[in-house]
Amino acid sequence: MKKKRNALYAQSGGVTAVLNASACGVIETARRHKDTIGKVYAGRNGIIGALTEDLIDTGKEPDRAIAGLRYTPSGAFGSCRYKLKSLEENRAQYERLIEVFKAHNIGYFFYNGGGDSADTCLKVSQLSGTLGYPIQAIHIPKTVDNDLPITDCCPGFGSVAKYVAVSTREASFDVASMALTSTKVFVLEVMGRHAGWIAAAGCLAADRNNNIPIVALFPEVSFDQDKFLAMVKDNVEKSGYCTVVVSEGTRWPDGRFLAEASTKDAFGHAQLGGAAPLVATMVKDKLGYKYHWAVADYLQRSARHIASKTDVKQAYALGKAAVELALRGRNSVMAAIVRISDNPYKWKVGVADLKDVANKEKFMPMSFISEDGFGITQKCRNYLKPLIQGEDYPPYSNGLPDYITLKNKAVPKKLKGNFKI
């Protein structure tokens, strides 16, 4: 008979509308296998909770609260931006993790994050072998940027894509009504530091019924100011108005971001914001059109109220699959989405080796970007459309979504001394 061991689940990096749906998938599935998986702990604030032995006992939450995670955005246990150094640079961090795992009889490590955390997950699994303490480390993909390799898409992306497509359509209807005497150009800035997936989703707002004129700016395409202004002018002259969707990561030909702030985040990435006002002002200065601009920022990735049903299902399915992979003895793998067909959309859960995932970014293929560089191709549409299908509304009370806040009770510490982050 297999020895019963506990599990640790941790959330990493920027949170999403459906990150907790993956947590729900992990915990609900683990609860159905209590013969093999004992307690499910969660790291408070992600991997930092694991390092500092600040663990949450998810067993203290009733089934109803765990079920509520399915429709609650953000990271219910806290996430963090904290990248473990390489094994050579800070072996102590990894040894500490193993020490905490040992102290709490943790045999399963479910890490829910992007490329950086896939790397951490891989290293933990490698080191546990070296140190002779067996851990099954399974990664669950999560990133609104949709930039992980192998998996067809990343949970979190479909919901941001839906939010951005819906918002772009709504704001475009607004501008169209006002254009004769007021705003002619509306600029929406969306996330996407290195990959233009989210801006591409903005292009879905237009279809044959509404003919919304959209100009998209992608990080993959170096910004050509003259061509851009000509496109905007042409749209305003033909349709009376123009909607611009700009990725925060759009760059000048010399590589600088359109709007680069001077601050950096914990991973050393430049903190961005402000491409929309820059582009809007450029349109005003060069073409004389009245503008409005919006920066969606966190609103887009937390907008659980308009989450994609497909995205919610996939986020849950990958959490569930991670536990099932663990039960089947797998290690150093990521649960992934495999697309079977576009139309009708069919998908299944597959498995990727972590060494093929860690620290790799997936950009939009050039075949997804229209020839002029300011829109998307039919191929891109075929890829994106299924991901925003279906609505999955949260319950409401008093006019507001009834999101869950967990008790997050701490597990008593077993180790002596504090670990310095």
Add this chain to the structure above:
Amino acid sequence: MKKKRNALYAQSGGVTAVLNASACGVIETARRHKDTIGKVYAGRNGIIGALTEDLIDTGKEPDRAIAGLRYTPSGAFGSCRYKLKSLEENRAQYERLIEVFKAHNIGYFFYNGGGDSADTCLKVSQLSGTLGYPIQAIHIPKTVDNDLPITDCCPGFGSVAKYVAVSTREASFDVASMALTSTKVFVLEVMGRHAGWIAAAGCLAADRNNNIPIVALFPEVSFDQDKFLAMVKDNVEKSGYCTVVVSEGTRWPDGRFLAEASTKDAFGHAQLGGAAPLVATMVKDKLGYKYHWAVADYLQRSARHIASKTDVKQAYALGKAAVELALRGRNSVMAAIVRISDNPYKWKVGVADLKDVANKEKFMPMSFISEDGFGITQKCRNYLKPLIQGEDYPPYSNGLPDYITLKNKAVPKKLKGNFKI
């Protein structure tokens, strides 16, 4: 027997998520009274269409399309920012309107807008008396700013309020998850040039279940930088993070807007935007906290996907009531919402004299703002809560709201010569 006359419906000023629901109320109700009201024309781009004799024949739209207006944001016939001058300054404009009305046998004028258009509506009605061409001019209130007098609330506001409350809650959950190692302060800029109603709605995001720490900045309260920073610091120290909701119209003690751009709109109002980045940078510079900021701009007022059911009902009811007032022979009036009770929320449609409405702004009463100036009182909560009640989701196809685009067929012109705007 009463002579059958046509109606003109026109949309004015900034559009909303439910402006078309009022149009739907007007047209559907008029269609049920074909014995009295002949055709329902709409001004293309609002009053400009009336002045230039560019009228739309809504009779060319099938019932299904008109029903679709109930769930389509923006202004389906086009709106405009164009304020008629005073009667003394430009009598020709008013005479032209009467001329167009006469040419098309228009006896009912339904004007759907804010304070400026209430004033136009009043003047048209006064002049029609002077010129001996009888017009019944009825105003239908619309403004996300909720700043019209007499009516308890303005259609359009409830939906923006719901959007801002939902978004504030979602983004706050997001920041709470990230605060330990990343963003500690999230700043959301919302509309509200002179009145803080929309920012006040952001405060609804917090309740006993989530304890979200929110600091709101209202145009009604002169900005006190030191007090503000102390509030933010206190929240971050107690809760780990802080959410700031700032009205675009928040001002420094000397009266300048926090972020005043140099451009002005067609009414001569300063064009605003950028209070959020200013406040966020201030927080970073003075307190050192990492921030994120969003500017919702048009997204908030066009967000039909998360419209308040109460708001949609009221918008429709006031459109319907305007026609019924016309049928009862009323003139120079506005259909208004009368609140009967807060809890349970009960309301009915009332009537206001246009002379009591035109060019008056309703600010938030000081009793609605908490003593420290950065939040709302229970009285304000009691007022706001019913207005965001209920969801009224539009139909979706292919993952996107299936908003209606009308054919907007022009009515053949009867007058010679063009009128210069």
